[in-house]
Amino acid sequence: MGRKKKISIEKAVREEIRFANAIRDKLNALSNAQLKENDFASKSKNYFSEAKKAPHKTSKKSSGLLKEELNILLQSTGCLKPHVIDPATPTPTRIQKLMTRFDFDGMIIKPNENDLSDAYSSAMKQRSDELYKIYGLYEPNKYWPSDYNLDDIPVWQDMKKFDTISTLGKRLRTQMAKQDIPPYILPEMNYFDLMHLALNYLRETKIPPFESARSRNFKMFAACYHEEFSYAMGLLGYKPQYTQKLLQKMRQGTCDDILHFHHNPNIQYCTDNNDISKTSHFSNMVLTFYMPYHRSFHYPNNMDVNKDIVFFGGYGPLLQIKHNIERERQYILRNPIAHRNEFKLIKQALIPDNGKSR
Amino acid sequence: MENLVKFINTLGSAAHTGPKLKNKDIILCQKELCFNGIAAIPDEYLKFLHHFNALTYGSAAFFGIVPQGDFYLDILRENILLNHPQKETNIILGFDEMSYIGYDNKNSLYQIIDKSDLEVLHTYNNCVDALMYALKIYDV
Numbered sequence: 001m002g003r004k005k006k007i008s009i010e011k012a013v014r015e016e017i018r019f020a021n022a023i024r025d026k027l028n029a030l031s032n033a034q035l036k037e038n039d040f041a042s043k044s045k046n047y048f049s050e051a052k053k054a055p056h057k058t059s060k061k062s063s064g065l066l067k068e069e070l071n072i073l074l075q076s077t078g079c080l081k082p083h084v085i086d087p088a089t090p091t092p093t094r095i096q097k098l099m100t101r102f103d104f105d106g107m108i109i110k111p112n113e114n115d116l117s118d119a120y121s122s123a124m125k126q127r128s129d130e131l132y133k134i135y136g137l138y139e140p141n142k143y144w145p146s147d148y149n150l151d152d153i154p155v156w157q158d159m160k161k162f163d164t165i166s167t168l169g170k171r172l173r174t175q176m177a178k179q180d181i182p183p184y185i186l187p188e189m190n191y192f193d194l195m196h197l198a199l200n201y202l203r204e205t206k207i208p209p210f211e212s213a214r215s216r217n218f219k220m221f222a223a224c225y226h227e228e229f230s231y232a233m234g235l236l237g238y239k240p241q242y243t244q245k246l247l248q249k250m251r252q253g254t255c256d257d258i259l260h261f262h263h264n265p266n267i268q269y270c271t272d273n274n275d276i277s278k279t280s281h282f283s284n285m286v287l288t289f290y291m292p293y294h295r296s297f298h299y300p301n302n303m304d305v306n307k308d309i310v311f312f313g314g315y316g317p318l319l320q321i322k323h324n325i326e327r328e329r330q331y332i333l334r335n336p337i338a339h340r341n342e343f344k345l346i347k348q349a350l351i352p353d354n355g356k357s358r
Numbered sequence: 359m360e361n362l363v364k365f366i367n368t369l370g371s372a373a374h375t376g377p378k379l380k381n382k383d384i385i386l387c388q389k390e391l392c393f394n395g396i397a398a399i400p401d402e403y404l405k406f407l408h409h410f411n412a413l414t415y416g417s418a419a420f421f422g423i424v425p426q427g428d429f430y431l432d433i434l435r436e437n438i439l440l441n442h443p444q445k446e447t448n449i450i451l452g453f454d455e456m457s458y459i460g461y462d463n464k465n466s467l468y469q470i471i472d473k474s475d476l477e478v479l480h481t482y483n484n485c486v487d488a489l490m491y492a493l494k495i496y497d498v
Binding site for chain 2: 091106110214256262
């Protein structure tokens with residue numbers, strides 16, 4: 001690499017670090033500017049009082065002015081713009097939001113007793129009463145998994161659209177049979193009943209529900225962008241061994257706490273044809289450091305990141321990685337099961353108007 | 359809580375926490391929260407704070423008392439920035455990628471709150487369940 005180019009890269013990185021520190025400093029000043037003044041902390045030396053003593057060049061400015069400065073700084077990067085709410089976009093329901101989270105992080109939400117439907121609660125109570133009456137004698141299951149049609153459960157229509165959640169079908173039916181749930185109550189069951197069943201299945205078998213969208217997306221990122229990522233992390237001063245350790249974790253579907261996935265656009269819920277199952281598709285993900293970047297996408301205003309960015313290592317283009325559509329396409333074609341819906345979309349795009357595959 | 363603390367202690371370098379707190383730090387923080395019109399830290403979370411002054415693990419982060427010397431993950435300053443509309447009765451204790459974890463003093467419930475519109479998506483009546491949800495761990 002030529003000496004001039006190397007110097008300009010180093011200069012760009014230094015400017016990036018300075019800019020990121022300025023953002024963090026502004027956020028810090030903003031929080032301190034909104035604190036009510038008192039003398040509680042001055043009476044003793046502790047971490048709390050030390051934070052207040054830290055110099056903030058802008059601490060005397062009003063919080064309104066600070067927010068404005070932050071917005072101007074963020075928009076000046078050219079890769080962020082304020083999110084504009086489209087009034088025509090439908091808001092997802094509470095249950096759809098929970099489904100999106102379940103798909104993304106694979107965590108079964110533990111229902112409270114009053115979340116369960118009356119039908120399901122009665123069925124469980126009745127079963128435990130019957131078992132009590134039998135004084136410990138084994139009672140054979142009344143139902144088989146094949147007795148259940150999950151399509152009878154209204155909430156399942158949305159749930160099965162997710163690549164991840166749809167794989168739970170067999171397990172849910174197995175657990176229903178195990179718990180002697182009468183098939184006729186299925187139309188009255190709700191989302192939390194299914195979560196209760198999934199949790200019981202997990203507790204008995206120790207098998208996690210599915211591989212989450214986050215895990216799949218980490219693996220895809222590591223497969224498609226390991227070189228560019230290593231380069232960007234090197235520029236930021238991370239040791240190669242640490243970067244390799246991060247990539248190794250990503251190949252196993254996890255990551256350290258410094259990196260987060262941001263859902264882009266910032267509406268969090270993809271309403272492309274009101275199809276929430278696309279929310280956590282890889283094309284909607286931006287991998288970034290939590291501080292200050294992910295933070296600045298949500299505060300003081302919600303910001304949209306340029307759609308072509310897949311890794312946001314900094315506000316400048318040098319530390320950003322753009323989507324390589326062909327590389328991602330090839331990865332999805334090699335992993336059709338893990339990215340079922342994305343695979344279907346690619347296949348559909350390959351079929352020309354005459355209906356024959358290319 | 360003890361089992362959760364034991365589990366977190368096994369995470370090693372995968373989890374990060376701030377400097378240990380003294381009782382007077384917590385008392386001062388509660389005073390500052392009250393003075394700034396923010397709900398108090400609930401008792402169960404205080405027990406957690408005694409073990410971990412803030413915690414980050416995976417995509418989850420829980421607040422402490424000035425764990426990094428500035429606003430980041432400081433429970434007072436983070437709540438000031440977030441400016442919850444019902445901050446007199448609600449306090450935010452942490453977050454993951456899509457949600458805040460909060461506490462509703464009025465109803466004594468821990469909440470999973472949508473970051474985008476602050477809708478309460480789910481509640482727990484104990485701190486450990488809420489922490490485990492955010493940390494993405496099942497029974498410990």
